Amino acid sequence: MDTNYYKTWEEYLAGHPEIDEQEAQVMAPKMQSYEDMMFGFIMFLCA
Known part of the structure; x- marks a missing residue:
């Protein structure tokens, strides 16, 4: 997707x-x- 917002x-x-591998594993799902x-919220507002 080509966007500045997503x-x-x-x-x-x-x-x-600067994010190392261990931090990336913890951060990725969140x-x-x-x-x-x-x-989803932005799409809700546009509908």
Whole structure:
């Protein structure tokens, strides 16, 4: 998806090289969940 407002975990991780592997394993499920919820909320507002 080509947008400035929604990023996959892989895109987020590529933009933040300071995150190490151990932190990434803990953060991944939470960050992707937050992105998905925000995207759903924005789509709800647009409908």
